[in-house]
Amino acid sequence: MVNKENHQITEPEKVGTRKTRKKPWKIRLKQWGIWKVGLLAIGIILVFIIFMSIITSLFSGTAGVSDSLGTSNEAVSKSDQALPGETSSTSGVADSGFQFDVTKIIYSGNISLYVDDFQSTFEKIAAYTLAQEGFVQDASSSTTEINQNSVPNSGYLTIRVPAAKFTEAMKEIQSYGTPISSSINSTNISQQYQDVQGQLDNLKIEEARLQDYLNQAETTSDLLLIETELNRVRTEIDNRTTMIKNWDNEINYSTIVVSLSEKAIGTSTVESPFSGLIQKISQSFIASINVILTGLAMLIVLMVRLIPFAAVLGFGYLIYRQIKKKKS
Incomplete structure (x- = not known):
């Protein structure tokens, strides 16, 4: 391309092919907006809380199992014995080495x-x-x-x-x-x-x-x-x-x-199968209502338990939309 003023030949500009430098993270946070930054912070907090809850439950469950196993092993060695005619898998010896007599049951x-x-x-x-x-x-x-x-x-x-x-x-x-x-x-x-x-x-x-x-x-x-x-x-x-x-x-x-x-x-004597029919019908109806109410209660509890997971998934979806939008 010829420039009329300087009579110099310049290369044509290629639209959309120039590589742009990455913007600093502060500028990108400003472009996202305050509400997006807040959602990001909330999502990070929720993920951290869920992660810590899982770790705590795993450690507490392991400790509880070990304590219960220690107690149950001692109890089994003292009291749990096989019935006559069955084979016992326990030796009847406690952890301390005390021989518990089980010969007279x-x-x-x-x-x-x-x-x-x-x-x-x-x-x-x-x-x-x-x-x-x-x-x-x-x-x-x-x-x-x-x-x-x-x-x-x-x-x-x-x-x-x-x-x-x-x-x-x-x-x-x-x-x-x-x-x-x-x-x-x-x-x-x-x-x-x-x-x-x-x-x-x-x-x-x-x-x-x-x-x-x-x-x-x-x-x-x-x-x-x-x-x-x-x-x-x-x-x-x-x-x-x-x-x-x-x-x-x-x-x-x-x-x-x-x-x-x-x-x-x-x-x-002839016993009528219809005796107490109304009572049986009412009891069946009440039992059905109780089943429905129990199902609703379980559904509500399940929905409440899924709220944190839904929040995390929603936040992840928003981030995915933003990334996809910037790429396009």
């Missing part, structure tokens, strides 16, 4: 069943108990005539089964009907057992010593005094011996109380 269970035929199930449970080398300790039943309008047949059995077959018996008996409820209880009497056994051993030693004194007594007064003390010691020995025998019986044979209720409806 009494197991008991309770089972409630709905059955189709009360009498046959009653007899089936009794036969199963005998087949497991156990026995029926107590039993009671209440049966009615078919033509009588009364409550369904019901009753209970208190059975004793070998401790090694306790878990198997609990599962087997529950398969004889529809379970209503079931529970298992275990009592560790190892420490009490050891204490009583130690007292019994000491009393036997004292009995032998008194017997020697009795053989060496020379006067009647000494003889009477030693015999009185010997009778007292022998009475204590009998009491503790009986206590240990009862404990051995309960340890070796677990107790299961089985309650039976017949589901069959008497054939002599």
Whole structure:
């Protein structure tokens, strides 16, 4: 291109191809505006708060888990033991190296069943108990005539089964009907057992010593005094011996109380399926309303929890729009 004044040839200017220098950050902040800078600051604060919350929750969760594991390991080593017939994964040794005795545990269970035929199930449970080398300790039943309008047949059995077959018996008996409820209880009497056994051993030693004194007594007064003390010691020995025998019986044979209720409806009466229909409808309607309200409450809580994330995403979207606008 020729310049008329200076008669010099100059290169044509290329529009849109000249590289512009980057502006300082202060000038760019002024061009953004105060509200954009404020949004940027708020976004940075929100991201920092969320990041710190996550870090805090992770560290606190790890500490809580470690504390709970330390406590639970000690508790498991002392109390949590496998049921008879099951394999235990714990050794029963606490962290301090203390050997906790779990050799003397009494197991008991309770089972409630709905059955189709009360009498046959009653007899089936009794036969199963005998087949497991156990026995029926107590039993009671209440049966009615078919033509009588009364409550369904019901009753209970208190059975004793070998401790090694306790878990198997609990599962087997529950398969004889529809379970209503079931529970298992275990009592560790190892420490009490050891204490009583130690007292019994000491009393036997004292009995032998008194017997020697009795053989060496020379006067009647000494003889009477030693015999009185010997009778007292022998009475204590009998009491503790009986206590240990009862404990051995309960340890070796677990107790299961089985309650039976017949589901069959008497054939002599007609029970209308429409009885209490209005009450059932009202209860169903109220239950549906409660479900809807619960869902709304959960939705509101979820929306409130998502507000910080929505703010961060919105702020990120604004920044993306600004960057895209400047590039274009």
